[in-house]
Amino acid sequence: MVELRWIKMSLFLILGLQFTAVTGQTSLYITVRDGDEVTLSCENVMNGQDKCDSTTWLFVGSGSTTAVELIKLGQIGENAEAKSDRLSVTANCSLVMKKVTVEDVGRYTCRQFKSGQQQGQDSQVYLSVVTMTEHKNTDEVTLNCSVSTYEQCEQTVKWVYEGNYWDVNTQHMKESQSSCFATVMFTTSPLAETSKYYELFKCNVTDKKNGKVQLFAFSPQSSGE
Known part of the structure; x- marks a missing residue:
């Protein structure tokens, strides 16, 4: 009987951990007008970074499945050169984008790394443009x-x-x-x-x-x- 209770307790803990892992990812929804400036907050940012050197921002545009690295470990990504003059990162690793256009509509993912390994859950922002x-x-x-x-x-x-x-x-x-x-x-x-x-x-x-x-x-x- 004691063993059965222990098994039930273990299953409960496992399911609880799985639920936390799934719901741990944060998602924000932002709507701005074209031409405006927008700041996308990173909700999972790690402390103790040097110029956001543990932070990467990924972008998937509307109708696309390919992710583009806008910011890679604090630096402008190689494939983001077309937007480089409009992008910057704040002290708390939020992504700032100037002169927003319809082409910027999409899903933005803030991901944390340490020693090459992802840390924690993703933080996502869905951007809509008026x-x-x-x-x-x-x-x-x-x-x-x-x-x-x-x-x-x-x-x-x-x-x-x-x-x-x-x-x-x-x-x-x-x-x-x-x-x-x-x-x-x-x-x-x-x-x-x-x-x-x-x-x-x-x-x-x-x-x-x-x-x-x-x-x-x-x-x-x-x-x-």
């Missing part, structure tokens, strides 16, 4: 807002006018929505006649997983610059 564009056609203006994601879209997108959601039947203004994409069009109204109408619009992005809401202000620079 893009806004503007199209004019005589007295008609169309604003688009879309979110590019690494995995299946888990965000809802909606345009906000002066801080409030409007009725899609409002005169001179129409809106359409689909997964991770929203469009608003307005015509023959005072809005279309002023160069500052964009100050009245914001793109509302809500993450379904954690309920986080972000408002991105529209500006003329979002139309391709």
